[in-house]
Amino acid sequence: MSAETAQNARGSGGASLLSDQRFRSLFFQALVIGLFGAFLLFIILNTATNIEKRGISTGFDFLGVPAGYDIAISPFFEFKATDTHGTVFWVGLLNTLMVSILGIFAATILGVILGVLRLSPNWLINRIVYCYVEVTRNVPLLLQILLWYSIFLGLPSVRQSISIWDTFILNQRGLIVPEPIPTAGFMLVPICLVIAIVGSFLFSKWAHKKQDETGKIYPVLMTSIVSILGLPILAFIVAGFPLEFSYPELKGFNFQGGLSIKPEFTALWFALTLYTAAFIAETVRSGIQSVSHGQTEASEALGLKPSWTMRLVILPQALRVIIPPMTSQYLNLTKNSSLAVAIGYPDIVQSFGGVTLNQTGQAIEVIFITMLVYLTISLVISAFMNWYNSRVRLVER
Amino acid sequence: MKFGKVLFAAAAATAMSTAAQAGTLDDVKAKGFLQCGVATPLPGFAAPNAQNEWEGLDVDVCRAVGAAVFGDASKVKYTPTTSKERFTVLQAGEVDMLSRNTTWTFSRDVNLGFEFTGVNYYDGQGFMVNKSLGVSSATELDGASVCVQTGTTTELNLADYFRSKGMSYETVPVATAEEGAKVYDEGRCDVYTTDASGLYSLRSTLSAPADQIVLPEIISKEPLGPLVRHGDQQWGDISRWSLNAMIIAEELGVTSANVDEMLSSENPEILRLLGAEGNMGEQLGLDAKWAYNIVKQVGNYGESFKRNLTDSLNIERGINAQWKDGGLLYAPPMR
Numbered sequence: 112m113s114a115e116t117a118q119n120a121r122g123s124g125g126a127s128l129l130s131d132q133r134f135r136s137l138f139f140q141a142l143v144i145g146l147f148g149a150f151l152l153f154i155i156l157n158t159a160t161n162i163e164k165r166g167i168s169t170g171f172d173f174l175g176v177p178a179g180y181d182i183a184i185s186p187f188f189e190f191k192a193t194d195t196h197g198t199v200f201w202v203g204l205l206n207t208l209m210v211s212i213l214g215i216f217a218a219t220i221l222g223v224i225l226g227v228l229r230l231s232p233n234w235l236i237n238r239i240v241y242c243y244v245e246v247t248r249n250v251p252l253l254l255q256i257l258l259w260y261s262i263f264l265g266l267p268s269v270r271q272s273i274s275i276w277d278t279f280i281l282n283q284r285g286l287i288v289p290e291p292i293p294t295a296g297f298m299l300v301p302i303c304l305v306i307a308i309v310g311s312f313l314f315s316k317w318a319h320k321k322q323d324e325t326g327k328i329y330p331v332l333m334t335s336i337v338s339i340l341g342l343p344i345l346a347f348i349v350a351g352f353p354l355e356f357s358y359p360e361l362k363g364f365n366f367q368g369g370l371s372i373k374p375e376f377t378a379l380w381f382a383l384t385l386y387t388a389a390f391i392a393e394t395v396r397s398g399i400q401s402v403s404h405g406q407t408e409a410s411e412a413l414g415l416k417p418s419w420t421m422r423l424v425i426l427p428q429a430l431r432v433i434i435p436p437m438t439s440q441y442l443n444l445t446k447n448s449s450l451a452v453a454i455g456y457p458d459i460v461q462s463f464g465g466v467t468l469n470q471t472g473q474a475i476e477v478i479f480i481t482m483l484v485y486l487t488i489s490l491v492i493s494a495f496m497n498w499y500n501s502r503v504r505l506v507e508r
Numbered sequence: 509m510k511f512g513k514v515l516f517a518a519a520a521a522t523a524m525s526t527a528a529q530a531g532t533l534d535d536v537k538a539k540g541f542l543q544c545g546v547a548t549p550l551p552g553f554a555a556p557n558a559q560n561e562w563e564g565l566d567v568d569v570c571r572a573v574g575a576a577v578f579g580d581a582s583k584v585k586y587t588p589t590t591s592k593e594r595f596t597v598l599q600a601g602e603v604d605m606l607s608r609n610t611t612w613t614f615s616r617d618v619n620l621g622f623e624f625t626g627v628n629y630y631d632g633q634g635f636m637v638n639k640s641l642g643v644s645s646a647t648e649l650d651g652a653s654v655c656v657q658t659g660t661t662t663e664l665n666l667a668d669y670f671r672s673k674g675m676s677y678e679t680v681p682v683a684t685a686e687e688g689a690k691v692y693d694e695g696r697c698d699v700y701t702t703d704a705s706g707l708y709s710l711r712s713t714l715s716a717p718a719d720q721i722v723l724p725e726i727i728s729k730e731p732l733g734p735l736v737r738h739g740d741q742q743w744g745d746i747s748r749w750s751l752n753a754m755i756i757a758e759e760l761g762v763t764s765a766n767v768d769e770m771l772s773s774e775n776p777e778i779l780r781l782l783g784a785e786g787n788m789g790e791q792l793g794l795d796a797k798w799a800y801n802i803v804k805q806v807g808n809y810g811e812s813f814k815r816n817l818t819d820s821l822n823i824e825r826g827i828n829a830q831w832k833d834g835g836l837l838y839a840p841p842m843r
Contacts, residue, residue: 164739167599167621179664181679192667264694283695284653284678364641364652364698365678374696455658455681466681469592469659472620474599 158475173471174200180466182457184373196467203459204484210376210458211445211488214383218444219437221384222391229396240392247389253450256382260454263374269365280359280366283374289356290370296350303346304339311335375456379448387444391437398433399425430503438496442489449485459484532736532743533577533793536604541583544570545603548588548684552709552821553609553629562586568812569607569628569734571805572750576798581805590684592659595620598737605747607734609703611661616735625748627733628809630827630836632726633665634704636711639719641698646725650675655688655697657681662702665728689713703730708821746792753799755839756781757808759830764807767800781842788842809837 128134162169174197182190185202186209229240247255264283267273272282280287311334318329347353359369402425410424451458452465464481468474536542546554546566554564571581587603598606599621609631610616612624635654637643646669656663658681670677680697682688685706692700693715700710704726711717734751736744757763760778762770770778779785782803783796790796806812810830817823829835 168619179667181667181677183679183681192671261694264691264696268695363650367651452683455683457681461658461681465592466658466663469595470664472595472599472615474596 162475167472169473169476171476173467173473173476176471178467179470182462184376184457196463196471199467200459200463200480203457203462203464206456206462207445207448207451207458207460207484208488210380210383210448210451210456214380214387214444214448215441217380217384218387218391218440221388222440223395225388225392226395226399229392230399244389244392247385248393252382252386252447253453255386256379256450256453259378259381260374263378266374269361272361272366278358280369284365285371285373286377287359287366287369287371289358290368292355292357294353294355296353299346299350299353300343303342307338307342311338373456375451375454378454379451379456383444383447386447387440390440390443394433394436394440395429398429398431401432402428427503434496434500434503438493438500441492441496445488445492446485532604532740533746536577540578541585542570542574542577542605543585543587543603544573545587545589545594545597545606545608546570547608548590548686550609550685550706550709551712552705552817552823554586554588554607563816565629565812565816566607566609566734568754568806568816569751570605572754572802573605573747575801575805576746576750576753576792576794579795579797579801581801590659591657592683595622598622598735601737604743605734605736609706609732610735611703611730612733612735613661621738622735623738623744624733624735625744626751627731627836628751629705629732631703631705631730631732633662633701633728633730634707634726635723636700636707636720637698637723639721643723646723646727647673647675649677649699651677652699653678653680653697654699654701655680655682655692656701657685657688658683660702661728661730666701669727685710686713703732705732705817705823708823712821742793746794749792750798750802752839752842753781753802754806754809754812755830755837756842757799757803758810758837759832759839762803762808763811764804767803771800777842786843 175195177193178196178199179192181192182199182202184206187205188202190198190202225240225244228236229244231237231240266281266283269282269284272280274280278289311331314329314334315331318331322328357368359366359371361367406424406428407420410420415423448458449460452461455461459481464477468477471477544567546562546564549555550564552564553566554562557563567586570584570586574584575581577583587597589597589603589606589608594606594608594610595616597603605625607628609629611631612627616622617624635646635649637649643649649670654666654677656666656679663679663681666677666679677699678697680691682691685702688700688702689710691697692710700707702710704722707722711720711722714720734747736747756777757767760775760781762778762781767782771782771784773779776785780788782800783789783798787796789798792798795801807815813825813828818825825833825835827836829837831838
């Protein structure tokens with residue numbers, strides 16, 4: 112079809128077609144797409160043929176079959192061996208999301224702090240941070256995960272646990288803390304929290320409008336903090352402390368009761384956080400350094416307070432540089448969490464993509480679903496960060 | 509949808525056109541060696557020795573097939589596989605056969621597209637604990653942390669056993685026996701569970717083997733054996749009868765030491781086995797001396813068992829004795 116268009120446009124045939132730039136580019140694009148399509152088709156056909164030939168059954172029916180094995184870490188709901196492989200998928204997904212989200216939070220906070228310290232005029236501090244950054248980001252992540260895991264396994268055994276008032280227990284099988292169990296009337300607390308957050312948001316909008324109109328500035332930050340923290344605490348007291356705790360107790364082989372944070376999770380979380388924080392620190396440092404010192408001087412000349420200079424002048428310009436590389440760090444952290452498989456943390460790759468794959472033998476289906484999950488998570492993070500990026504972008508006039 | 513139909517039809521057509529391809533035996537002969545999937549080191553079953561040569565009960569099955577096909581038991585290359593990747597490796601055709609203490613189950617035989625070609629070790633799942641815990645029975649394991657290799661039948665039996673006894677436990681998944689030994693040694697788990705043979709093998713690699721006891725309960729049937737891809741009958745037969753030849757040789761008293769004398773035996777069964785009579789080898793597509801080579805180079809089943817398991821790991825024959833001696837080993841007759 113492209114050939115016809117080009118021919119009609121030119122009204123000539125044969126040899127001159129090759130010298131037509133538009134035809135040439137269309138031709139080669141079509142060729143590349145065609146080859147790529149043929150390649151995909153070949154892979155699909157080849158797979159289908161081989162599956163057929165080897166008598167391997169296919170389909171997604173296995174998702175409804177009982178898994179038959181147990182998963183040690185399922186913090187959001189109880190998982191039993193009688194649950195299906197479909198449930199394994201959700202447990203794995205939630206475990207992946209949990210370690211990724213907590214990792215992103217911790218790495219961001221630590222990374223920003225390190226990035227700022229890296230610019231400290233204090234020689235000792237900035238050298239220490241420099242060493243930390245260089246060492247951490249140049250040692251392979253897998254080794255760091257294994258290192259943290261062996262450190263945690265080196266903690267005292269169950270019988271020699273480190274115990275603080277018999278409430279917090281630390282041993283090689285994890286950190287066990289009292290588990291809060293809400294009793295009647297506890298619902299008041301989260302309700303108040305939501306009210307406080309919505310209220311703070313409305314107040315800040317109103318304050319902004321007022322400031323635009325009258326120039327009067329209201330203490331938005333302080334009011335928000337006080338209400339978001341204060342209101343739920345007040346509700347908690349009013350409802351008569353509606354919370355009980357289940358304390359850990361040594362029974363037989365292990366501590367029963369309480370909330371147990373397993374070393375597999377902690378090792379993975381630590382390693383991901385510390386590794387990614389080193390990259391984020393460099394990103395933050397370069398972002399801040401990209402804003403010329405003239406900007407600070409100019410805002411001081413206008414009489415802005417140092418905190419305002421940072422918030423209203425430096426940060427908006429630095430963020431423009433920081434956000435895009437930050438996005439890829441978040442994506443990296445999420446994908447790196449799949450190294451969980453090395454220490455047996457049941458994320459989606461270890462549980463669903465590993466054990467379920469092996470017990471059912473449905474390799475193609477399981478890998479396909481697992482890939483789709485990572486693609487979806489990555490696209491969501493990407494979309495959010497792009498949205499945020501367009502919000503903080505400088506509007507150029 | 510229409511596109512999907514076209515695609516499927518095309519796939520089916522390709523499948524039919526390629527169905528008449530060369531069998532595994534021809535492929536192996538063309539390659540010049542047998543590619544055999546074995547365990548990541550599991551002493552007694554498959555582990556490299558000081559000269560970096562693989563040896564063990566499972567390795568001997570690979571060597572037997574190598575001897576049957578090439579007349580040379582050393583023409584085998586080994587691919588160590590974890591319990592998790594073993595099936596994919598075989599399905600994908602990266603190995604010609606798998607001899608890797610793998611339990612013969614319905615779904616593996618039927619659903620995964622494999623064919624089990626015999627049982628070279630009758631096993632059952634057991635538990636190992638440290639003596640200092642003072643446990644004498646598996647029924648006392650309520651609340652324990654249990655190390656288990658992922659992707660195994662062991663993992664499923666473990667869940668079943670604890671559920672049926674109404675006990676709770678914490679599962680600590682490990683990928684290989686070596687990793688499991690390390691984690692168990694560190695004390696991350698109280699109990700290690702796998703097939704009893706694996707426990708004896710694993711115990712020998714721990715820092716304090718004498719401090720460990722294997723509990724008396726055996727909670728499952730684990731017939732371990734070699735397997736091949738489904739659909740190549742000839743290759744399946746070669747694998748099956750290489751193992752059977754080792755078992756029959758023991759039953760008939762043919763050993764690697766006396767096999768040459770046995771060539772002039774009066775017993776027609778021995779003569780058929782060693783290729784002096786009949787055309788068993790030809791029927792398999794192999795040399796007439798196929799079984800002679802197996803016995804000569806690898807030894808019979810009893811020799812292999814003694815060399816790999818009894819001498820080094822103190823594992824008794826138990827149910828793995830010949831049927832005449834009260835065990836379960838019973839090879840179909842060679843005729």
